[in-house]
Amino acid sequence: MNSPRTRFYRDKVNGKVMGVCAGIADYTGVDALWIRLGFLVLAFSMGWPFFAYFVLGFLTDKKPGNLYSDRQEQKFWQGVRQSPARTAREVRASFRDIDRRLAEVENYYVNSNPRLSAEIEKLR
Incomplete structure (x- = not known):
């Protein structure tokens, strides 16, 4: 530090x-x-x-x-x-929350757009 x-x-x-x-x-x-x-x-x-x-x-x-x-x-x-440990936990929790919200946004756009969903499936 x-x-x-x-x-x-x-x-x-x-x-x-x-x-x-x-x-x-x-x-x-x-x-x-x-x-x-x-x-x-x-x-x-x-x-x-x-x-x-x-x-x-x-x-x-x-x-x-x-x-x-x-x-x-x-x-x-x-x-x-x-408290460095507590702050690190809070930052990790914030990143997990951002990741969860980003996954929800991604899921919303993929499910509501069949063309995008098909393009993603072609890439797999």
Whole structure:
């Protein structure tokens, strides 16, 4: 999984300070508000998350502007990062559904067109 869409980036566009919480939100698909609230609770109870935040802020790359073409693609890649196996099953199920619908269309046209049906039989 070396795709740029499966890496963690800071999201400076949607971020407040350095974009780390917004990047985590984009990476996981969780709303940024919940990530920020969780960070604040951890930071004020333990203290070390402030250090981790700034380390991530300096070490991670900024999110490329053209990473996703639309919202649906963003949701797809978030699903890939969360559960690659589940996403693969969903893609296979979509292809099976497309194949089934294509077979229904083919069956409809072949059965309603005797000339086409005869041509197909000649090819066999």
